Amino acid sequence: MLDKRLYHHLVTWLGQWPPGQQLVVVGSERRVLPAWDGHVYPMVGVGSPTGTVISVPSPRTAAVRALADLPLDDLLEKLPTALGLAGRRKAYRGVFRYCLDPTALPDAGEWVPFDDPVVPQWLRPFGGEVLIAREPSTGAYLAGVGIKRHDGHGNELSVGTEERARGQGLARRLVAQAARRVLDEGAVPTYLHSFDNVASARVAEAAGFPDRGWIVYGV
Template identity: 70%
Template sequence: MLDTRLFHHLVSWLGQWPTRRPLQVVGSERRTLPGWDGQVRPALAVAAPGGMVLSVPPDRLAEVRELAGKPLDDLLAALPSAVGQPGWRTYPAVFRYSLVPASLPDAGEWVAPDDPTLPSWLRPFRDVLVARDADGEYLAGVGIKRHDRYGNELSVGTTPAARGRGLARRLVAQAARRVLDEGAVPTYLHAPENAASARVAEAAGFPSRGWMSYGVFKSE
């Protein structure tokens, strides 16, 4: 049975969940509104073993549904143009969530996002968890993407010099416990080819369940 928090998060984030179809395209006003960082995501999808829900702006619904019969790779390639952003790309990600984070010791402290010692990638987050060395130098951090009241996504990064110490997994597990204590479900997304991120997720208690996510973003 799907966790209630995850169910409500997916309904809120996508506009509908679940589906028993291989692909169900839905229109959602969420695709026209700024997300956690103020940026609009004009297409988002989550695919579970039972099927995929693809969320797009309501005024693009008919155009995207015309792509539904295409092979998945062709659909994903055509999706940015179909939602009005031909210069953007569709990025795949492994979608993970945790209901029981790994029992690892805490590794960091919660700090204000305007802390001058933070790296630039952490500054857009409202909630930031940081590990430092004995001299107070930044080593690793986690930011929480607060998508809605039911589901919050975790992002983690470690400085090259601090890798291999287990800091990332400990920070992710620590942040996941906070999200669960607040009544939401923690999620974790990473590129399919990012083996290091996959290892962090597994060690922190975010198993792979065969779920994927797809999002249309500005090309990097």
Template identity: 70%
Template sequence: MLDQRLHHHLVTWLGQWPAGGALDVVGSERRVQPGWDGEPHPVVAVGSPLGVVLSVPPDRAVAVRALGPRSMAALLAELPAVVGLPGWVGYRAVFRHTLAPTPLPDHGEWVDAADPVVPRWLRPFGGEVLVARDSDGGYLAGAGIKRHDGYGHEIAVGTEPAGRGRGLARRLVAQAARRVLDEGAVPTYLHDPGNVASARVAEAAGFADRGWSAYGLERVDRPPAP
């Protein structure tokens, strides 16, 4: 049975859940409103083995539906032009969630995102971020939380080369997931399908691969999806 928090998150984030068929295109105001980072995310989709819900701006839904049945790869190639974002590209990520993070020991401390120890990539998450330090107090690894809505929070993690191979990332992800659950939301984790290291971190932290995917568009001058 789908957890109610995950269900409410997907309904809120996408505008509908679940899909009624292989692909449901939904026009949602969320696509033109600021997202977790203060910027709109104009195309977001989540797919389970039962189907995909593709969320687009309301004024683009008819045009996207008119593309007709096709693979998600083909659809992502055409979406930038159809939704008026020719400088963007499509991506697919593995979508994971958990209600039972692995009981790994905590290894980070929560600090304000504006703290001098926090690297640039973590600052946009705002609020508090999770940081692991070395013996001299320097930054080794960190995790931030994308608070998409009140029901679903996505965890992102990064480790400096000096901190790799110590299991820091998996501990930080599990620790962050416990905090998300304590806040009443469901923790999610997305990563590029080819990122083996990120997949291992997710599995070790208790985020199983259930065959779900996330899709979206991003600017070509932005870093690739995690």
């Protein structure tokens, strides 16, 4: 049975879940509204072993549905044009993971405001509080996690580690720590990465985000 937090997240984020068939195209006002970072994402999709939901702006629903019988690679290539975005690269896809039971790793960081002077630039757009690990002797930033607050039911984690601090297990500990907080707040933590990002996949697996064969799509 699908976790109710994940169910509500997917319904809110996409406009429909479950798919009910191999591919469903739905129109959603969320595709024309600013997302967690203030940008607009005109297509978001999630695929599971039982089917795929592609979420697009409502006025573009018919144009995208007309592509539904194409092989997936062809559909992704033609999606930008169907969305009125000719000239953009074809839609991307990656691994969609979620976690209900983070690995029992020790905490590695502290929550600080996003605008704390120690927080690097890449973490600031996440807003709220971010999770960072510091060098014990100097207090310098080593690694961090930001939370993409998509809605009240699902929050996506993003992690980054300074090169000098890699190989110490910081990323997996921070991701597990952040996942516990998201779950404590009543949402489900998700983790997305490209298929060829082996390092990110290892972090996810170690933190308690298994690969269930789910896929994320986007433009």
